[in-house]
Amino acid sequence: MSSEMTASGPADLPDGVTALLADEAVWAVPPADGLDRLLTELAVPTSTVIPLTPRAGERPAPAHRARWRTAVAAAAAAVAVFAAGLMLGNAGDDSGQAASPDADDPPVAEFSVRGTSAAPDAAADVEVFDRGAGYALILQTRGLAPAPDGSFYQGWLRSPAGEQVSVGTFHMRGGDDIVVLWSGVPLSGYPTLVVTRHDAGGSVAGEEVMVGALGT
Amino acid sequence: VTTEREFAARFRDGDDATLRDVYERYSGAVFTVAYSILRDPTRAADAAQATFVNAWRAAPRFDIDQPLGPWLYTIARRAAIDSYRRERRLESTDPDVLDGRAGSDGPSMERTWEAWQVRLAVDALPEDERQVVRLAWYEGFSHPEIAERLHVPVGTVKSRSHRAHRRLADALAHVRVENRSDASGVSDGAAVAGGTCDSEFDNEQ
Numbered sequence: 001m002s003s004e005m006t007a008s009g010p011a012d013l014p015d016g017v018t019a020l021l022a023d024e025a026v027w028a029v030p031p032a033d034g035l036d037r038l039l040t041e042l043a044v045p046t047s048t049v050i051p052l053t054p055r056a057g058e059r060p061a062p063a064h065r066a067r068w069r070t071a072v073a074a075a076a077a078a079v080a081v082f083a084a085g086l087m088l089g090n091a092g093d094d095s096g097q098a099a100s101p102d103a104d105d106p107p108v109a110e111f112s113v114r115g116t117s118a119a120p121d122a123a124a125d126v127e128v129f130d131r132g133a134g135y136a137l138i139l140q141t142r143g144l145a146p147a148p149d150g151s152f153y154q155g156w157l158r159s160p161a162g163e164q165v166s167v168g169t170f171h172m173r174g175g176d177d178i179v180v181l182w183s184g185v186p187l188s189g190y191p192t193l194v195v196t197r198h199d200a201g202g203s204v205a206g207e208e209v210m211v212g213a214l215g216t
Numbered sequence: 217v218t219t220e221r222e223f224a225a226r227f228r229d230g231d232d233a234t235l236r237d238v239y240e241r242y243s244g245a246v247f248t249v250a251y252s253i254l255r256d257p258t259r260a261a262d263a264a265q266a267t268f269v270n271a272w273r274a275a276p277r278f279d280i281d282q283p284l285g286p287w288l289y290t291i292a293r294r295a296a297i298d299s300y301r302r303e304r305r306l307e308s309t310d311p312d313v314l315d316g317r318a319g320s321d322g323p324s325m326e327r328t329w330e331a332w333q334v335r336l337a338v339d340a341l342p343e344d345e346r347q348v349v350r351l352a353w354y355e356g357f358s359h360p361e362i363a364e365r366l367h368v369p370v371g372t373v374k375s376r377s378h379r380a381h382r383r384l385a386d387a388l389a390h391v392r393v394e395n396r397s398d399a400s401g402v403s404d405g406a407a408v409a410g411g412t413c414d415s416e417f418d419n420e421q
Contacts, residue, residue, distance in 0.1 A: 013384060014391065017388055018353065020331050021338075021354065023354075024251075024354065026248055026335050026338060028260065030243045030246075034239070037265055
């Protein structure tokens with residue numbers, strides 16, 4: 001501890017407090033997915049998975065951009081319904097109103113993620129949209145098997161220093177291949193998207209199934 | 217403006233959004249308590265999760281006339297101690313070893329309660345001030361070293377440090393911390409500094 005620090009202010013802090021300020025427990029960071037784990041265990045929704053099960057003859061054109069536009073529009077509708085519910089249940093709270101993706105706005109980033117050895121056939125194209133509520137990540141997945149009952153997938157954005165921020169959880173058991181995740185941090189600082197598979201109530205660390213970074 | 221009582225009432229009534237708010241507000245302090253006892257990030261994470269799960273499930277019985285924070289603290293400490301005891305049982309079945317450890321459940325309740333309060337005070341600091349305090353006290357850097365790391369003038373570091381310590385002193389003025397080594401063997405029901413948690417402990421039952 002520096003002598004300058006001692007001379008510049010902490011003299012009015014009790015010794016026990018200064019001892020605690022040097023204790024790693026006071027600075028220990030809870031796992032980035034702690035809230036998602038909690039919400040999953042308590043069965044509280046954590047992210048938006050857009051149901052896009054096509055009706056006969058209505059499947060969007062195979063061009064990925066067209067499908068993503070549909071996903072974004074569906075996300076907008078789902079978020080609008082969710083926001084309406086929030087407004088009914090929490091008058092005066094407008095936090096959900098700016099979250100709707102706009103199907104006409106261009107993505108701010110595009111990249112791909114590929115399956116790891118744990119899911120070698122999996123892949124996804126990712127478009128990122130900047131919205132008032134955060135960044136919407138639209139994943140057009142391929143070859144990613146539905147998570148078995150009792151397990152789930154989780155998306156993460158990872159910084160070059162290894163810090164991870166959860167962008168939500170999903171399971172793929174509905175038969176759809178498009179997933180919408182939300183991030184509160186920009187890809188400029190967290191350029192790598194990682195998808196992990198977890199057992200509900202299991203350990204913090206999951207198994208990486210897909211990884212990709214901006215610029216790939 | 218939502219009062220603390222309204223906030224606690226929403227939590228008691230099972231409002232999902234308030235659960236998120238409670239997590240954002242207290243997850244650091246809960247993790248600090250768990251980590252203080254377990255000294256293992258994975259087990260501390262599990263204990264922290266158990267804390268919020270138990271609190272959420274016990275929320276309907278929470279007395280909203282009592283402060284929420286100390287109630288969560290008691291749940292966090294119990295979750296961590298439960299984990300600590302489970303681990304000890306797995307470590308050894310030798311009665312002599314277990315007898316030798318009898319009554320030792322890690323840091324005292326006073327110590328973990330102080331850690332809880334220090335963590336809340338640190339979390340309430342502006343990010344630039346918290347960064348300086350961390351680099352100084354935890355990393356052990358001098359002001360010039362901090363200035364170099366943060367690419368700011370030494371004077372800026374000093375002013376941030378001064379403001380941060382003033383805030384910490386104000387926030388922790390009520391904490392009567394003794395300069396002592398960790399005690400051990402404090403029972404779960406022991407009173408904590410100020411006696412706040414003593415009465416709150418019943419809420420968990």
